[in-house]
Structure formats: structure tokens, C-alpha cells
Amino acid sequence: MKIRLIYPRFKKFLEDHPGLRESLREYVVGDYTMPPSLALPILASLTPPDVDLHLTDDNIGQPINYDEQIDLVAISCFTPQAQRAYEIADEYRKRGTKVVMGGIHPSLCPQEALEHADAVCAGEGDSLWQTIIEDAKNNTLQRLYEPKIIYNLADMPIPKREIFPREVYKWEAHLVSTMRGCPVRCSGCPIPPKEGHLFRFRPVDNIIADIKSMPYREFYITDDTVMLPGKKNLKFLDEIMEQSQDLDVKMFISSTMMMVRNYDFYTRLAKGGTSSIYTIFGFDRVSKNLFSDNCSREEWQQCVDLVRMIEDNGIHFFASYGIGFDDQDRRVVDRILKFSKEAKIDLAEFYIITPFPGTPFGIQAEEENRLLHRNYSEWNHGNVVFKPKNWTIDELNRDFVTLWNEFYRDIQPQRTVRSFDMLTT
Numbered sequence: 476m477k478i479r480l481i482y483p484r485f486k487k488f489l490e491d492h493p494g495l496r497e498s499l500r501e502y503v504v505g506d507y508t509m510p511p512s513l514a515l516p517i518l519a520s521l522t523p524p525d526v527d528l529h530l531t532d533d534n535i536g537q538p539i540n541y542d543e544q545i546d547l548v549a550i551s552c553f554t555p556q557a558q559r560a561y562e563i564a565d566e567y568r569k570r571g572t573k574v575v576m577g578g579i580h581p582s583l584c585p586q587e588a589l590e591h592a593d594a595v596c597a598g599e600g601d602s603l604w605q606t607i608i609e610d611a612k613n614n615t616l617q618r619l620y621e622p623k624i625i626y627n628l629a630d631m632p633i634p635k636r637e638i639f640p641r642e643v644y645k646w647e648a649h650l651v652s653t654m655r656g657c658p659v660r661c662s663g664c665p666i667p668p669k670e671g672h673l674f675r676f677r678p679v680d681n682i683i684a685d686i687k688s689m690p691y692r693e694f695y696i697t698d699d700t701v702m703l704p705g706k707k708n709l710k711f712l713d714e715i716m717e718q719s720q721d722l723d724v725k726m727f728i729s730s731t732m733m734m735v736r737n738y739d740f741y742t743r744l745a746k747g748g749t750s751s752i753y754t755i756f757g758f759d760r761v762s763k764n765l766f767s768d769n770c771s772r773e774e775w776q777q778c779v780d781l782v783r784m785i786e787d788n789g790i791h792f793f794a795s796y797g798i799g800f801d802d803q804d805r806r807v808v809d810r811i812l813k814f815s816k817e818a819k820i821d822l823a824e825f826y827i828i829t830p831f832p833g834t835p836f837g838i839q840a841e842e843e844n845r846l847l848h849r850n851y852s853e854w855n856h857g858n859v860v861f862k863p864k865n866w867t868i869d870e871l872n873r874d875f876v877t878l879w880n881e882f883y884r885d886i887q888p889q890r891t892v893r894s895f896d897m898l899t900t
């Protein structure tokens with residue numbers, strides 16, 4: 476049996492802002508994208524060895540041969556890829572090739588995806604992939620696959636990252652998954668509806684074995700939930716750091732502003748190899764309060780001190796600021812710039828909030844008839860795709876550009892990449 480995995484192209488979020496891309500070029504931000512999705516090497520590792528598995532990455536311009544004799548095409552996508560994913564699926568199906576879709580977008584709007592696919596896997600595909608292959612083999616593909624069990628991360632194989640050959644992919648870093656699920660329910664986040672509302676932790680030994688199996692020295696921990704201040708999460712991250720400190724690696728951890736304020740904790744993270752914390756200022760309660768009228772001087776200062784506490788431990792603070800929320804207005808621009816200056820942040824990106832389908836905010840925006848269009852390739856955080864409450868569309872676009880330009884006006888380009896070996900060596 477022959478299967479082709481396809482990773483559809485998506486627009487990077489400054490692609491529609493050529494002026495910004497040009498002015499930020501020396502800062503190596505904006506065009507900065509993550510290594511390719513972890514979903515594909517995970518599926519590859521779960522594929523039976525007798526299956527002839529191939530990958531086409533549309534993002535690096537690999538051509539798609541729609542006339543190829545192939546038993547099943549599997550497309551994984553998130554929302555900015557969905558439009559292209561549908562185009563690819565439609566072309567294959569015109570020629571009679573079966574297509575299955577999965578990933579965040581099809582999981583959150585399976586009925587829409589079913590208009591373009593023979594089958595949709597809604598939710599985590601780990602426990603379903605082998606059944607899908609078997610059904611495709613027997614010509615008994617179902618329309619909708621939904622997990623019947625909660626996948627135990629102890630069963631997670633080491634992802635087969637060899638499907639991204641190093642001579643083709645220049646990345647000297649890769650993604651590592653540590654946990655799934657989240658009970659916090661930030662209203663713009665697809666994780667709780669896709670992965671469930673309970674934390675599930677991958678065994679630490681399994682994570683360390685995964686890190687050791689790779690030829691890379693730099694890693695991105697994909698899950699911001701590791702940094703949430705619950706006891707279990709902190710203990711889990713401490714255990715990872717205890718074991719990673721002997722590995723001579725650098726780690727980039729994602730987080731929200733809901734972080735512990737404990738100096739020693741960040742000392743332990745630094746000792747374990749954490750070199751950067753990528754912090755999303757978005758729907759979480761701390762960052763929402765920070766830029767609101769209700770934020771007291773003391774709360775503001777605590778957030779400034781948190782950034783300094785992280786930086787004083789030698790960990791680079793990377794801020795990712797969202798604008799366009801219903802509880803913000805144009806004053807947020809000055810507040811973000813003021814906060815960045817006081818906290819001495821020298822690496823940041825800015826994004827326009829996007830009402831991803833199936834998230835609480837996405838559902839609300841749709842119910843309020845505020846979606847401007849469904850050209851999903853523009854739903855990439857770099858464009859306004861819904862009617863904002865306290866901005867005109869033009870104002871929100873201008874504020875986005877202003878933030879990028881103003882933030883980087885006085886920052887030395889080399890400061891922004893100080894934690895990235897792969898970019899500086």
C-alpha cells in the first residue's frame with residue numbers, strides 16, 4: 476500500500492506585509508517560522524512498516540503529482556493551511572484518489588472538511604491512524620473518525636523525524652511534545668476542544684529518549700501548558716530539567732503570562748538548558764489584565780519583575796503580543812511599547828487575533844456575524860479577518876504595523892537572536 480502525507484503551504488504571517496518584512500530582515504523575525512509540524516513524523520512512526528510512505532511538503536515547493544498511483548493521501552492542516560489543503564484534496568479526489576484529513580482545523584470543523592475529503596479524523600489521530608490505513612486498504616473508509624479512547628502518552632513512539640531530511644530542511648532545531656490537553660480554556664485556543672480539558676503528561680523518560688534520539692542540540696517544547704503554575708505542571712517541568720541538564724542542549728519553552736514568580740524556578744530551568752521563553756500575551760487572564768484599565772501599578776510592576784527575573788537567569792524573554800481583542804482598544808499600542816521598554820524586552824513579535832473556527836472566540840465571532848471572509852490563507856495572525864469591536868479594520872492593520880516598527884526602532888539586531896545558536900553560528 477502506498478500513502479502520501481501532504482503538508483499544505485501556508486502564508487507566513489508577514490507575507491502580506493512586504494514593507495515590514497524588508498525593514499525587519501536583519502532582525503530575523505517575522506519570517507521566522509517553526510520547523511514543520513510534529514504531526515507528520517508522529518504519523519510516520521505509527522505507520523506499519525509494510526506501507527510505502529512518502530511526504531510532500533508544499534511549503535518548500537515540492538511538486539504535487541495528482542496523477543500518481545497512490546492508495547491514500549493524508550493531509551494534516553491547521554487553519555492557515557486549510558484553503559490550500561482543500562484545493563489539493565479536491566484535485567486528488569477528481570482523479571479518484573482517496574483523501575483523509577486531520578489536524579487542528581479539520582478536527583474543529585469536520586463537516587466543512589468532509590466537503591473536500593473522503594474521511595476526516597477529528598481529534599487526536601494517534602489511536603486511529605492504523606485503523607484508517609486498514610480501512611483504506613479494505614476500501615471501507617468511514618466518513619468520520621473520532622477517538623474512542625483518551626490516548627495515553629506513554630504509548631507515544633519516538634516521532635520519525637527522518638521524514639524531514641536534514642539535507643533538505645536546514646533546521647538545526649526540532650519540536651518536542653511533552654503533554655496534551657488543557658483545562659484553562661483561553662477563548663481563542665484550539666487545544667482544549669481538540670485535545671480535551673485534562674492535562675496528560677508524556678513520561679519524562681520518553682521525552683528524554685526522544686531528545687537523545689535526535690541529531691540536534693536545540694529544541695522547542697511545543698506546549699505552553701508546561702509553564703502553567705499548577706503543582707503537577709511545575710513538578711513535571713522540574714523533572715524534565717533535572718534530566719536534561721546533562722544533555723548539553725538548548726530549549727525554547729512556550730508559555731503564557733500565567734507563570735510562577737519564583738527566581739529559583741528559573742535558575743533550575745536555565746540549568747536544565749532553557750535558553751528562551753516564548754511568551755504569548757493573549758487570552759490568558761494575566762496578560763488581559765496587564766493591558767487593561769484595571770491593572771494596578773503593583774500588578775504592572777510584578778509583570779515587569781517577572782520578565783527581569785527570567786532574563787536575570789540568562790533566559791531570553793521572547794514576547795508575542797496580540798492585539799484586536801474585544802476588551803482592548805487603540806491605547807493598547809502605547810501600553811505594549813511601554814511595558815516592553817520597562818521590562819527591557821528585546822525580542823518580540825506582534826499578531827492580530829484570529830477567530831479560529833471551533834474555539835469559543837471563533838464561535839462567538841461567527842454568531843455575531845463578524846467574520847469578513849473564509850479565505851483561510853489570510854487567517855494567519857497577520858491580517859484582520861473579522862470586524863474588531865474597538866478598531867476599524869484599517870486602524871487595526873495600522874496599529875499592527877506601528878507596533879513592529881516602533882518596537883524595533885531602537886533595538887540592535889544582534890540582541891534579538893542572542894539565544895539562537897542556529898541563527899548566530
Ligand code: SF4
Nearest residue numbers: 657659660661664666
Ligand atoms: S493558550 Fe495555553 S493555557 Fe490557554 S487554553 Fe490554550 S493551551 Fe491552555
